[in-house]
Amino acid sequence: MSDTFTTVGILGGGQLARMLAISGAPLGLRFLVLDNAPDACASQFVPMVLGDYTDEKALEDFVRQIDVATFDFENVPAESAAWLMERKPVYPKPRALAVAQDRLAEKTLFTEQGIPVPPFVDVTSRESLIAAVDVVGLPCIMKTRRLGYDGKGQFRIKSLADVDAAWSALGAQADRTGLIVEGFVDFDRELSVVGVRSASGEFRTWPLTENWHVDGVLSASLAPALVSDELATTAYKYARKLAEALDYVGVFALELFCKGDTLLANELAPRVHNSGHWTIEGAETSQFENHLRAVIERPLGSTACVGVSCMLNWISELPDANPILSVPGGHWHDYGKISRSGRKVGHATLRRDTVRELVSALEQVGVELNRMPQVASVLARLSEY
Numbered sequence: 001m002s003d004t005f006t007t008v009g010i011l012g013g014g015q016l017a018r019m020l021a022i023s024g025a026p027l028g029l030r031f032l033v034l035d036n037a038p039d040a041c042a043s044q045f046v047p048m049v050l051g052d053y054t055d056e057k058a059l060e061d062f063v064r065q066i067d068v069a070t071f072d073f074e075n076v077p078a079e080s081a082a083w084l085m086e087r088k089p090v091y092p093k094p095r096a097l098a099v100a101q102d103r104l105a106e107k108t109l110f111t112e113q114g115i116p117v118p119p120f121v122d123v124t125s126r127e128s129l130i131a132a133v134d135v136v137g138l139p140c141i142m143k144t145r146r147l148g149y150d151g152k153g154q155f156r157i158k159s160l161a162d163v164d165a166a167w168s169a170l171g172a173q174a175d176r177t178g179l180i181v182e183g184f185v186d187f188d189r190e191l192s193v194v195g196v197r198s199a200s201g202e203f204r205t206w207p208l209t210e211n212w213h214v215d216g217v218l219s220a221s222l223a224p225a226l227v228s229d230e231l232a233t234t235a236y237k238y239a240r241k242l243a244e245a246l247d248y249v250g251v252f253a254l255e256l257f258c259k260g261d262t263l264l265a266n267e268l269a270p271r272v273h274n275s276g277h278w279t280i281e282g283a284e285t286s287q288f289e290n291h292l293r294a295v296i297e298r299p300l301g302s303t304a305c306v307g308v309s310c311m312l313n314w315i316s317e318l319p320d321a322n323p324i325l326s327v328p329g330g331h332w333h334d335y336g337k338i339s340r341s342g343r344k345v346g347h348a349t350l351r352r353d354t355v356r357e358l359v360s361a362l363e364q365v366g367v368e369l370n371r372m373p374q375v376a377s378v379l380a381r382l383s384e385y
């Protein structure tokens with residue numbers, strides 16, 4: 001199919017690279033992963049260059065064999081991305097990556113684009129932390145500006161008495177990653193928009209997704225989110241503004257807090273996203289396929305929903321697959337990783353035509369897998385409809 005881009009290079013060989021490769025096979029694509037972990041899970045069936053993102057020899061070996069580069073990991077050093085861009089097309093472009101890597105740059109962009117955010121202040125010292133808490137108010141959260149993900153590199157400050165503990169926990173990061181303090185949002189729900197933009201500027205979003213996190217890590221997603229059309233339209237508008245401002249190419253996710261009728265932007269993930277995994281079975285074209293279509297400069301596919309989907313994340317270890325495999329519309333994804341505490345090792349998607357059918361599938365697997373706490377919030381939400 002693709003006579004221009006036949007080999008897609010992916011920086012990072014985790015589950016996102018693995019799912020990109022799976023979805024790229026029907027497009028006739030080949031893949032090459034760059035990762036410094038010999039057991040990176042994509043390497044089970046994708047050839048790999050073993051090396052660090054800053055290792056010029058590895059980068060040279062990688063770039064020589066690919067036609068276009070993309071990312072499974074957003075914290076690739078900006079210099080490496082820029083080095084690659086001088087040699088081969090890189091999507092998304094390194095500038096988008098640089099903005100999304102830094103919570104301060106990201107929130108500044110949101111504000112410039114008229115997208116509401118929780119109050120935020122840059123923190124450089126213990127004294128500036130106290131001043132920042134005064135500005136954003138209590139409770140608030142201190143986060144590392146860079147290299148934080150899945151709730152890591154965060155400290156909640158409930159009262160002024162927590163400031164010393166927060167500084168002891170993260171103060172040493174002030175010079176390395178930078179720090180930011182932001183107001184704690186007492187949200188009703190968390191939502192995400194997964195969007196895609198092509199090199200020629202064509203833009204689409206999948207239907208809004210509703211997400212539940214446990215300890216800062218995604219636990220479950222429901223799509224389409226059960227929210228008003230107005231709210232969804234606002235979310236899509238924000239996503240489009242950001243994609244255009246960054247001249248973005250590929251798939252990205254915008255994470256949002258929803259409080260009443262207001263949406264506040266939390267962060268932009270410049271890659272395919274965990275909250276979009278349901279699109280593999282629950283949409284006409286998955287986020288993985290559309291990311292590749294954008295990257296190889298081909299027309300985008302329809303992002304329309306096919307029924308109603310719930311994605312359940314498997315953290316640390318996989319449960320028994322059989323209850324998922326035996327329920328109608330149940331789909332299993334094992335990332336081929338060794339179990340480790342806090343690690344994303346797989347997910348399941350339940351896709352049904354109606355909310356009623358999805359409720360019954362969720363109840364069944366929730367009981368059989370002893371996972372009722374994980375599915376309870378999704379069931380509670382579905383029961384409102």
Ligand code: AMP
Pocket residue numbers: 118141148149150151152182183184185186187190213216217255266267
């Ligand atoms: P993040 O790494 O910024 O995506 O944060 C991970 C999770 O922590 C989010 O999905 C929320 O559940 C929670 N969280 C992060 N920032 C805030 C905030 N400002 N207010 C309330 N909850 C937050």
